[in-house]
Amino acid sequence: MELRRPPDAQHAVAALGNGSLALAGGTDLVPLLRDGIVRADTLVHLADAVPRGIDGTRIGAGTTLAELEVDPQVPAALREACAQAASPQLRSMGTIGGNLRQATRCWYWRLRFPCWLHGGEVCHAKAGQHREHAIFGNERCASAHPSDPAAALLALGARVRTDRRELSVAELYRLPTDESRDVVVLAPDELVLELDVPLPDASVYLKAMDRKKWAFPLVGVAAARFGDRVAFGLAGVAPIPWAVDSADDLDRATPLPGTAYKVQIARALIARAFSAL
Amino acid sequence: MLELTINGGVHTLDLPVDRPLAYVLREDLGLTGTKIACGEGHCGACTVLLDGIPTLSCITLAHTVGEREVTTIEGLREHPLVDAFVRTDALQCGFCTPGQIVSASALVAANPSPTRDEVRHAMAGNLCRCGAYPKIEEAILTWRD
Amino acid sequence: MARLIRTEKEVEGRFTEQWIVVEEDALDQWPAGPRTVVGQPTRRVDGVERATGAAVYTADVQLPGMLHAAVLRSPHARARLVRLDLDAVRAAPGVRAVIGPDDLDVLTSEPCYEGHGVAAVAADSFEAARAALELAAPEWEVLEPLLDPEEAVRRESLLAEPRRHDRGDFDRGLAAADVVVQAEYRTQTLLHNPLETHQSVCHWEGDTLVLYTSTQNIWGVRDEVADAFGLPHDGVRVICRFMGGGFGAKNDAGDYTLVAAELARRTGRPVRCALTRREENVVSGNRNATIQRLTAAARSDGTLTALGGEFVSALGWDGWLGPTAGPMQMLYACANVRTVEYGAKLNLPPMAAFRAPGFVEGTFGLECLLDELAARLELDPLELRRRNHADSDGTDDRPYTSKNLMECYRRAETHWERRHEVRARSEGPWKRGVGMASQIWYGGGGPPSYAWIRVGSDGRAVVVTAMQDIGTGTRTAMAQIAAEELGVPLEHVRVEIGDSARGPYSVISGGSSTTPSMGPAVRSAAADVKRQILEIAAQRFHLEERVLDLKGGNVVSADGGSWSLEEVTGLLEDAQILGKGARGPNPTGMRVMTFGAQVAEVAVDVETGEVRVERVAAIHDVGRIVNPLGASSQVEGGIIQAIGHALSEERLDDPATGLVLTQTLDAYKVPTIADVPEIVTELVDVPDEHLTNLGSKGLGEPPIIPTAAAIANAIRDATGADVRSLPITREELLHALEAAREQERRGAAAPA
DSSP, X not given: OEEEOOSSHHHHHHHOBTTEEEESSOTTHHHHHHTTSSOOSEEEEOTTTSOOSEETTEEETTOXXXXXXXXXXXXXXXXHHHHTSSOHHHHHXXXXXXXXXXXXXXXXXXXXXXXXXXXXXXXXXXHSOOXXXXXXXXXXXXXXXXXXXXXXXXXXXOEEEESSOEEEHXXXXXXXXXXXXXXXXXXXXXXXXXXXXXXXXXXXXXXXXXXXXXXXXXXXXXXXXXXXXXXXXXXXXSSSOEEESSGGGGXXXXXXXXXXXXXXXXXXXXXXXXXXX | OEEEEETTEEEEEOOOTTOBHHHIIIIISOXXXXXOSSSSSSSXXXXXXXXXXXXXXXXXXXXXXXXXXXXXXXXXXXXXXXXXXXXXXXXXXXXXHHHHHHHHXXXXXXOSSOOXXXXXXXHTTSOOXXXXXXXXHHHHHTTTO | OEEEXXXXXXXXXXXXXXXXXXXXXXXXXXXXXXXXSTTSOOOOTTHHHHHTTOSOOGGGOOOTTOEEEXXXXXXXXXXXXXXXXXXXXHTSTTEEEEEOTTTOTTOOSSOOSTTOEEEEEEESSHHHHHHHHHTTOOEEEEOOOOOOHHHXXXXXXXXXXXXXXXXXXXXXXXXXXXXXEEEEEEEOOBOOOXXXXXXXXXXXXXXXXXXXXXXXXXXXXXXXXXXXXXXXXXXXXXXXXXXXXXXXXXXXXXXXXXXXXXXXXXXXXXXXEEOOHHHHHHHSOOBOEEEEEEEEEEOTTSOEEEEEEEEXXXXXSXXXXXXXXXXXXXXXXXXOEXXXXXXXXXXXXXXXXXXXXXXXXXXXHHHHHHHHHHHHHTOOHHHHHHHTBOSBOTTTOOBBSOOOHXXXXXXXXXXXXXXXXXXHTOBTTEEEEEEEEEEEEOOOOOSOOEEEEEEOTTOOEEEEOOOOOOSSOHHXXXXXXXXXXXXXXXXXXXXXXXXXXXXXXXXXXXXXXXXXXXXXXXXXXXXXXXXXXXXXXXXXXXXXXXXXXXXXXXXXXXXXXEEEHHHHHGGGXXXXXXXXXXXXXXXXXXXXXXXXXXXXXXXXXXXXXXXXXXXXXXXXXXXXXXOHHHHHHHHHHHHHHHHIIIXXXXXXXXXXXXXXXXXXXXXXXXOOGGGOOEEEEEEOOOOOTTSTTTOBOOOSSGGGSSHHHHXXXXXXXXXXXXXXXXXXXXXXXXXXXXXXXXXXXXXXXXXO
């Protein structure tokens, strides 16, 4: 394996694709490489290639979660989501751009069961252990998306600028299909460079997890109010960050036997988030 | 060849790209104070400072360290936190302790008088299976005593 | 004089009869209360070494030319090997030796649980060893695993004969009761997760196998490995100066040690075999899950008339049946008790002792049942426990050597009284409550255990014994005991431990036995040294020995004379004073047990199922406390592990394949610093006058025992929900709340 450290985004993009992968904080990618879940001939280290820092509503993709959680320019929902994400060291290492690209914590997927998400036929979680899994979008794969910040960015209506286009966070994610098991629409050589996060009138992130700190979300609820409109983004409830308009949308959830409790928690947290705004 | 600055000294090494820093420190340089307990970024035992920032050396590829200065527990042996940990009995088996002290050193450098909640927020990534946590908290809250 | 006696030996509730040689134990106990050194809060003597990373753990041992082993482990819970290409492994780069199922007893071609060892390789690096194993390309015939413990009991797939205890007349006890409660409790499979994984470095020096290992049991590993390789016992030298946690899982040699030893033998080079975290969480042992169907019957005044239980322990492929019914048999006075315990043999990884095995699980069931009974009787739970206090061991009527449980209850009252104020702080969805539970456990230790002490001309003492300090602070406790007896400052005592070639036999660090076993031996050795010093001083200063004593580093005489110890020992030049000490026997016909009570305060979010443990008060009776600082750490550590057991930890297995899913520390959730409540520790600190020259019992295990039940009882107090299954995750709690609401609806609908 080779490692390159391109001086800017243009060189980085040129180096990507064809067995080359982008490496930012490495908190997810390095273990996945070690486990053979992800393979790469070349790692393209992004330290000099993507912007880092916060300027008003604009956030460089190389900004770490630790930097976001303490910056007063950042909307509360995103700050709180970052502060409650992972562990302090992981927040210091992990970038917001990488966080949006992180893989599910589904134990079947991580332990390399030949599951549907790995290109196989069945989702082992559905008939197996799935207490951490999805209540929405789980027809093919019951994995849950673990990103707290992504749920916040979804509620905040953030936009993502890549090396070639701009799209909303909602557009960034897609449920995996039989044809493509990816959860993002980005091309293999496409690089997230910057986020634009609108300032809401108020926002909040609430998280239910198994420990008080350092656990992935069972249910994370981000809420943002713009005028009289409130938007919600949920973490840990679907293979991708999941948007809902209100608690009523939970009536359409399709929980598994072991995830029905998440509907109840989501309902409570949405109500609390709403009243906090 | 790769140059790493560790505890003030410069080391020149020939390393494969996939070699994490923790293994370089322990096996190539004999700095075994940095422990590896999970090897996948979950427990904090391998915490070192990169330019003062607590970092999991078991999932940091040595080649990505670059110019950043590495500080391990061996570089913190005179830190008052060592005495604070021993005074308050903030360790049992001691295997997580170097990582705890490294994380704590970054906290008190940035915030010399942390509150209890700030200690818990900054230290939640350092697992201690013996459960020395109450005294780790006490050690950090009283580190200058 | 040495005496040969037949005695009962107990380790973690397992009793064996054996012959032992003991020496007279003629020392009177020190008076109760803190002494000059013993009983004083004392920093760990090895604290700086550990904190600065200078201490060398097995993980840190690097020998010249050392190879690294990796083990090919079964990816199936039950399978038969059809094909395995060890030649391809042998030909891989960096490989120095390969062994397969025919080469070592711990390797198999018919694995019976996930992770069962199949083959192993030694290579120049761990990465090379791992890569080589990839080439083995095993083909398997996968067989149907047996995973359900109840099914195993039905099929009589058991690791031991069902264990029955029947005293009095259970049925008559039921008939005599005014109230009978019955419930089923479940506890989960738990993983030890010491931060240093199981590992050994093996190196042959001629005919001697030098073995660095992370162990709780230096001497047990020595004997086990020597027997496996047909060596005399001292042909194996076991070294463990520092070890990174065990909690019961490191009592045996383990396959990794035997693999490393065999590969070292074949290559003539040192070999390290270290489990990865994932291997650790699959094969290194676990606290087995249990199912407990329990009955308690009482008269309206609370007097227990019958206790009964059927206990199913899901032991896995190997292991032993822990005393899950122990608390039911022993904690309360009850004439009519009937228990049966089944140890299910399953295609799951073997259990291992885990900090008070059996009693942790059994206490959860029993102490929750007691609170359900108290609710039915409309009796105060603490009062119910007082009314059923056992004055002697109910299993055989033996008197206790000491029991201060009533004093624990008395001290618990202050904490218990807080419940009115705690409940009143309930607000919105957050309900608050208080619960308690009692604790009984072994922890008396026993012989044999030995210590040597040498004092040189500088007046400094070195305690030499081949025990291990697993993090409980026994190195410090031994230094304190020696310093106290010798009348010297703590800094003048060194403790050299952790090497079977450099010290006498010491007890296993399990079953809360290190301090009660080793402490008396160290004191006895120190007394031997002291006697000799006074004999020498008497001759030097022309005084009678009986007027001399050692105090504050000086030899003092009754008439006010005082000479520094060095004035006496300085005469020795290169000569040394050598003392030896042995652990005396436990009193015959008596039962040595530890006791305690804990009171937990919780806040429960009834909408999201979150439980916050806000405060735990722990009162334990373990005899004399040697180091109050270290003792409070033991209590805190036990409670924190128990909070993990109660709320967040569970090994999850795939129900179809029996494969372990929670192998990593993000999925298997041990508590973090943020999960810790306020912990108040109170130790009764009354020496057990019948127990040795020290009067100390062990404290490693007692604190973990009652916590989960106290938390569950506090949740009931807060919400009215009966939580009968661990862990109390959010879904478990939400289900229990729903069940309580359902019961209330049915109760309301029923005719009066």
